[in-house]
Amino acid sequence: MPDKRILKMKEAHEVLCEFSFDVIPLEKGYASRALRVDIGENKVSILPISDEMKKMWTGGKGFDLWLTFQEISKDTKWDSPENPLCFSSGPLGGATSFPGSGKTIVTALSPLTKSMMDCNVGGYFGPYLKFAGFDALMVTGKADREVIVLIDAVAGKVTIETAPMESVDSHLLAEELSMMYAADELDLRNIACVSAGRGAEHTHMGVLNFSFWDWRRNVPRIKQAGRGGTGTVFRDKKLKALVLKNRQINPAWRIEENKVAEQIKPKILSLQCAGEIKEIHSIINNWKCDPEYVIEMMQDIQERFRHISKTAIDELCSKTGKPKAHLYHIATFYKAFSLAPKGETIVQVCMGTACHVKGSAKILDSFERVLGVKTGQTTEDNKYSLEAVACLGACSIAPVVKIGDEVFGNVKAKDTEKLLETAGKTEKKKKTAEKTTSKKSARISSDDLEKIVSSEKEIAAGYKSMLMVCTGTGCVSAKGFDIRDSLISVIREKGLEKDFLVVGTGCNGFCAMGPIVVVQPSGTFYQKVQKNDIAELVDSLAEGKVVERLLHTDPVSGAVNEKMDDITFFSKQQLIALRNKGLIDPENIDHYIARGGYASLRNVIGSGDPEGVIREVIVSGIRGRGGGGFPAGVKWESGRKAALERGEEIFVVCNADEGDPGAFMDRSIIETDPHSVIEGM
Structure with missing residues (x-):
């Protein structure tokens, strides 16, 4: 996934220390251990946390204070090597059922007040630390050059590495390090970085920047912590960044394991419909809880409940292990999904080019008057939802309206009431053509x-x-x-x-x-x-x-x-x-x-000459069917070259275009001859 610039940065790293650890299960919210990283001596160790300490030093702030008091003396200054930066989350850290449980507590001796300071920040760093099997992290010592500390809970190792080429700017640095250590694009969400910008080197009020990956913008988001100058202490130690890598975002411990939560959980669930949860579980189990099929699960949930509820998101997260952020990303990206309940029947008015020029705007206005709602709204009786859609793929019979599963062509504004009556009486038809073969699909030679x-x-x-x-x-x-x-x-x-x-x-x-x-x-x-x-x-x-x-x-x-x-x-x-x-x-x-299908594929595979196939496509002059008409062979050649250089698994994606004036309507091929598309791919 990293580009050449990122790879060059990583190659410049020198590993000063490597320490292996096992990710251990939590018991009632505690890992019963803390991680100590000395960047001055290039040493990493694990400190035990006793039951007595848990009782005396409560929560993340208590742990930080206890760790700090093990390191400092009455003569320790804010810029002394032994002034530790401590990061922790309490026993509820990572238990997503409780508000604020994702917070990270940061403590150190303050450059500003010369006394102990503490601050908290959102993001994933604290929960990820908990997921790695540590109640707290302490960074002490002072490096003689710019270093980063990588805590990789997937590989089970901690490294102290030089970082001579990375940016100091937190936004750029977070992006560079996320891309450097993520296995792929989806893995970006599993990286949390802590850094302090250049300004922290010139003030006693420098803040720490905690990053997490923003799915929508595809960039790292930054949250700050730092009353009293935590960022200043961070940069004084010549720390460029802390990087934490973990797996998907799941609760660090089960809610049933906590006595308080055990009492709260029935009240929480009593607010939900037990029948709804049972049906949601049935849908998820039908797909064997496989996270690869969350879209299919959502389709079934949407069809059954007419929306994707918060309960459904929670259950999908719990049973498939997919992060809630990812699930919400899917639910809000696709037009077919809705977070708010839709009506029993969806009325869709096509606003594509052909329909627009033939008066679809007037038809939409007519439906708004008849139904008494605006576009995007649902009637009070939850019977109808009204939507404007980009294209329904039936331009030759424009203007087109779809009511439920039924498509109506050559519609006029005066027809709206009649269409609603007709659609209400129509029996739901089987969408697919009747099969002319009873054979089950199987591998064939x-x-x-x-x-x-x-x-x-x-x-x-x-x-x-x-x-x-x-x-x-x-x-x-x-x-x-x-x-x-x-x-x-x-x-x-x-x-x-x-x-x-x-x-x-x-x-x-x-x-x-x-x-x-x-x-x-x-x-x-x-x-x-x-x-x-x-x-x-x-x-x-x-x-x-x-x-x-x-x-x-x-x-x-x-x-x-x-x-x-x-x-x-x-x-x-x-x-x-x-x-x-x-x-x-x-x-x-x-x-x-x-009719000769898959014969070409057989011949191409049999030739064993992918470069020869690409050459033939280039010579043929075949172009893409989009508005740009890009030469297909050149695209294939570039894609294959990139795949070989990166050594990555490559996927071919069919981007079916529709509703774009000047471009071929791919729907025609997909509806008429889908196997030709599959064979071509």
Whole structure:
């Protein structure tokens, strides 16, 4: 993760001392030990904390005072090497159920008052120290050059290192050290740094800066501690920074282990709905508490409760180990999640370019009047929430509104009340196309590809015709699912299941003519099919006839076109990326394989020549489909080179663009032929 500049800084470090330790479990909030670091003698040791001391010297401030009194004498001055800087958190440190338990106490002899000073600060340093298995940290002595002290609870070691190249400025230093010691971007949250800026060298009032990583801004945040000049003492010792690295933010000890908390916990939980917690646990357990699936857990929680509650965040944190900051980051980043309860039905008005120019603003105003709420609000009866969205991906039937799971196209402002009534009566439809294979997914060899191709051709040959029903966004808004289900039902009623197979496909691109049914292999194209047309359509298939009134009529010549390839809209298309549109079930991998899918991947992997593949892509001139049209091969070459240089695991991410004028609408490929995207990646 570190860049060359950071790596160069780290290479300049000289390790003056290395000390190993074991991270130990806490008992009732205590580790019963403190860490002593002498940067003058370059020595590290562990001091025991007895039960008697816990009783006499209560809390973090008590520990600091006890440690300080072990080091100083009546002649000790603020700038004496033996004046210790002590950091601690009390027995509640890291117990997230209690406000203020994340505070760190800092003490030293003050340059300003010449007496003991203490101050407290937020952030993660105190809890991380507790997580590392130490009730307190004492830094004493004075270095002869700039040093940092690294406490790595993951590796179980403490090092004193020279730091000649790092910045003195706290903001820059915190960023440099966080990036230096974090394993990856997610690990940045597990680094806490303490430093004092250059100003602390020239005043008796210098403060200490405690950093923690800000997820939203992707920079370290700084909190200060320092009444009386802790930062001045810090810099006088030639300390450049303390760095603490730990694992994810979890409570350092379980709330049940504390008698006071044991009495408080039932009262806390009594404020929550026991049934809600039980259901949340069930959802989390369905995903085996795996932190890799917190987004999926949140999706299920959002669907069940219509929002992500504080209780849900708490339970996700407890059961998966994910930090609350990370969970809130996810919950607030994705539009699909909400921290406030949403209505039973979400009304989404598309405000994309196509919808905007066709009057979506007026439609949104109309919904606000009818529902009596502003955009982003929920009705008092919690029945509806109104939202404006960037794009619903059905530009050809703009303006578009989505109510619940149903998409409506060509909407007018006067239609709003009627749409709400219609949506309320509509039965929730199955979103996905009916599967045309019952086989479970499994690993297959390259030899199996040919077997699948033969098998699918044999299956297709067993039917007289296959009815390809468009279930893309545009046709779905025109009741495409109803048409698909009705065809299946009528064919079954007439005992024709062995003759005709209904397949839900992706978008044909002719959304204005939906719902669309294409009969294969004849290529007969039926448009604007309605439920009351289904029986006649099935009968005509059985009789080998055509329903002429459902065929396409050319708007210019008036010619009636039976075949899809005869229609002007389709006849001049040379399909490459969309070569499978309307011809396969996008959710059926066997359909994709039957049309040559994954054969290219087999050939590329078999060649064993990644550089040769990249050269071929560069020569081809293939460009990205975004507005910039960046050469794909150049991007691949740069990515591979960077991966080899860094020696890191590299991920390929599909950034599906939508709603950006001038860019290709990736939704069309993903809805129609998703396996082509996967194979390409």
